[in-house]
Amino acid sequence: MFTRKEYSTPLFIIFVMSILTLSCTSTPNVLKKNKSESVVGTVGPEVIEFEDVMQGYMSGGVNQDPTAEELKDFLPIYLNYRAKLLAAREAGYFENETILEEYALYAKQAAYAYWLDREIKPTIFEQFKSRYNEELKSSHVLISLLPLAPPSDTLAAYNRIMEARELFLSGEKTMSELNEEYSSTRNGQLMGGDLPWFSVGVTVGAFEDALYALDEGELSMPVRTQFGYHLIHLEERRERTPARNVSHIFISRRGDIEKMDDLYEQLEQGTPWMNLVAEFSEDRASVSNEGNIGWVSYSSRYDQAFVDSVMNLDPSLPYSRPIESTYGVHIFRVDSVQTFNNEAEKDEFLTQELDKSSNFERSNEFVLNWLSEQYNLRVNTELITDLTNSFTSADSLPVTQVLDVAENLTSDTLFSFQGNIASVADFYDYLIETHSNKVLNQVQSSWFSDYQEYFLDAGLANLTLNVFPEFSAQTDSYHRGLVVYQINEDSVWSSVTVDSTLLMDRYLSNNTDYQFETRYYYHLVSARYDSTLKKAEDFIVQGGHPDSLRANDFPVAVMSDSTGIFQGEPFTRLAEMEVGNISEYFTYNNRKAFFILNDVLPARKMTFDEAFNRLLSDYQPIREEKWLQRLRNKYQIQAFPEVIDENFVSSDLN
Numbered sequence: 001m002f003t004r005k006e007y008s009t010p011l012f013i014i015f016v017m018s019i020l021t022l023s024c025t026s027t028p029n030v031l032k033k034n035k036s037e038s039v040v041g042t043v044g045p046e047v048i049e050f051e052d053v054m055q056g057y058m059s060g061g062v063n064q065d066p067t068a069e070e071l072k073d074f075l076p077i078y079l080n081y082r083a084k085l086l087a088a089r090e091a092g093y094f095e096n097e098t099i100l101e102e103y104a105l106y107a108k109q110a111a112y113a114y115w116l117d118r119e120i121k122p123t124i125f126e127q128f129k130s131r132y133n134e135e136l137k138s139s140h141v142l143i144s145l146l147p148l149a150p151p152s153d154t155l156a157a158y159n160r161i162m163e164a165r166e167l168f169l170s171g172e173k174t175m176s177e178l179n180e181e182y183s184s185t186r187n188g189q190l191m192g193g194d195l196p197w198f199s200v201g202v203t204v205g206a207f208e209d210a211l212y213a214l215d216e217g218e219l220s221m222p223v224r225t226q227f228g229y230h231l232i233h234l235e236e237r238r239e240r241t242p243a244r245n246v247s248h249i250f251i252s253r254r255g256d257i258e259k260m261d262d263l264y265e266q267l268e269q270g271t272p273w274m275n276l277v278a279e280f281s282e283d284r285a286s287v288s289n290e291g292n293i294g295w296v297s298y299s300s301r302y303d304q305a306f307v308d309s310v311m312n313l314d315p316s317l318p319y320s321r322p323i324e325s326t327y328g329v330h331i332f333r334v335d336s337v338q339t340f341n342n343e344a345e346k347d348e349f350l351t352q353e354l355d356k357s358s359n360f361e362r363s364n365e366f367v368l369n370w371l372s373e374q375y376n377l378r379v380n381t382e383l384i385t386d387l388t389n390s391f392t393s394a395d396s397l398p399v400t401q402v403l404d405v406a407e408n409l410t411s412d413t414l415f416s417f418q419g420n421i422a423s424v425a426d427f428y429d430y431l432i433e434t435h436s437n438k439v440l441n442q443v444q445s446s447w448f449s450d451y452q453e454y455f456l457d458a459g460l461a462n463l464t465l466n467v468f469p470e471f472s473a474q475t476d477s478y479h480r481g482l483v484v485y486q487i488n489e490d491s492v493w494s495s496v497t498v499d500s501t502l503l504m505d506r507y508l509s510n511n512t513d514y515q516f517e518t519r520y521y522y523h524l525v526s527a528r529y530d531s532t533l534k535k536a537e538d539f540i541v542q543g544g545h546p547d548s549l550r551a552n553d554f555p556v557a558v559m560s561d562s563t564g565i566f567q568g569e570p571f572t573r574l575a576e577m578e579v580g581n582i583s584e585y586f587t588y589n590n591r592k593a594f595f596i597l598n599d600v601l602p603a604r605k606m607t608f609d610e611a612f613n614r615l616l617s618d619y620q621p622i623r624e625e626k627w628l629q630r631l632r633n634k635y636q637i638q639a640f641p642e643v644i645d646e647n648f649v650s651s652d653l654n
Contacts, residue, residue, distance in 0.1 A: 044635035083631040093483040111464040131200035142192040144184035145228035196304035201357030243297035243338040250283040252328040260322035391443035514611035520574040521562035526593035
């Protein structure tokens with residue numbers, strides 16, 4: 001019986017990763033010979049080439065070239081593996097539905113990682129690196145809109161932001177005036193307005209993309225983010241100002257310049273910086289580090305005036321004069337200005353910055369959004385509007401009756417992507433499956449966006465194979481791993497298929513292997529506090545049974561055992577105790593504990609049932625060897641290790 005749970009265990013993951021694969025890998029320096037001279041073995045009708053064995057060896061995670069002897073030792077293992085594959089194919093394991101489901105699930109998950117590492121991150125990195133070299137100054141108008149706002153609200157917000165855009169382009173209004181008139185407010189504050197200088201990785205992706213696409217003085221088209229619709233005006237571009245690593249002496253009370261002037265004079269007279277930081281700075285988090293607050297740049301999320309103050313410091317001076325900010329009063333010290341020794345060092349830094357930014361996420365949604373943009377997902381927005389209007393006017397009809405509302409639209413295309421089409425009928429099937437407890441007039445835009453994600457997700461593995469044919473080597477390898485694992489499980493490891501008479505014969509013929517040694521029947525009592533443990537001990541001394549401790553509301557843990565399955569400290573103490581005694585206190589699992597030794601049980605032979613698991617484990621190597629021998633006989637496996645010597649050329653001969 002196959003279950004998905006079996007394939008999700010850590011043991012299985014380790015097993016699959018260690019299975020020999022046939023995927024293409026780099027090989028060491030070898031002398032290429034013609035095919036007839038490179039046959040190292042046969043398995044049934046299959047001819048095994050030297051290159052096959054080499055690739056199988058390297059795919060096991062070995063990071064150095066094998067010697068000829070290592071490869072010859074590996075050859076019979078590899079031939080057995082190919083025999084298992086052949087047996088699995090003949091037995092239909094490659095078409096097993098449960099294995100195919102697990103394979104499809106893996107292929108999809110692997111496809112997400114493949115796109116991220118092979119295509120998305122390298123592409124985004126180059127863009128990130130280019131943008132990193134610039135800082136931009138801008139302003140914006142923002143009309144707030146919820147991400148799942150109904151189409152009517154979305155259209156109203158779009159029309160209003162376009163109205164503002166026309167007013168700016170005609171010269172009738174400035175950005176400041178438009179912000180006052182059009183921007184939404186939150187807690188009494190306008191959500192639009194002037195923005196500080198900033199660089200890549202600070203704002204959300206859609207806003208950043210639109211901003212960097214503008215020329216100086218240009219106004220964007222409406223830009224939709226999770227906050228709503230923006231109108232963005234790029235005021236100025238400039239070369240990036242290098243980040244500064246900064247320390248400060250800080251007093252939080254604004255306007256206390258006189259006290260800071262005194263501290264400045266003490267610095268001028270030679271008082272060590274650290275002395276003044278330790279005695280006077282109110283930024284306690286930085287005091288232990290000589291007042292260091294880390295790197296500050298126009299990508300920092302500090303107040304703009306504070307950042308401007310730091311970035312305008314003269315790095316050649318030992319410290320600044322007192323400077324006021326929204327936080328208080330500071331004396332700054334520039335400890336270093338960011339530089340890179342070479343391009344590789346800069347790339348490493350930028351890679352870390354990219355990983356921290358909102359421009360790059362390791363999520364399935366992020367991958368699908370990127371693919372939607374890059375590979376031109378087509379969305380029939382008019383049809384979505386028509387469907388939404390039909391659903392909204394459907395009163396309280398359940399989703400299961402969706403065909404009664406808009407049956408005439410079922411053949412229309414809702415989404416199309418890379419040759420795949422999602423019709424309205426497909427969307428209805430999805431709604432009935434996922435939202436059957438809803439009524440149609442509760443329609444939300446999330447119904448469509450969720451289905452869009454479902455549609456893209458379903459076709460991801462095939463898209464990956466079409467764009468990256470080499471991806472099949474990875475997925476095929478996993479598929480082979482699944483079938484080899486399962487045929488091993490069924491032929492060797494499954495206790496259901498073991499002939500119990502063979503185990504019984506082994507049990508009866510071994511008088512010493514399957515027995516219990518001297519065992520100790522004990523109770524182990526533990527508690528968080530000594531005082532609690534002492535009360536439990538007194539209860540037992542006065543005749544109470546350890547199993548009654550919990551029933552009498554003692555906050556203790558009680559464990560008893562007589563099988564001897566626990567080994568090592570503190571269980572070795574039991575051999576030194578007398579029956580009926582209570583041990584000294586000791587620490588067990590970070591709690592105070594003691595033993596009560598109830599009895600010492602003599603050694604005895606296990607019953608067959610007690611020994612079954614051990615018998616099964618001991619029998620597996622024998623069973624596996626018998627199975628492999630049957631495969632070797634069936635497929636007439638032949639090995640030609642001498643051909644490895646003939647084909648192998650060590651790297652020092654090249």
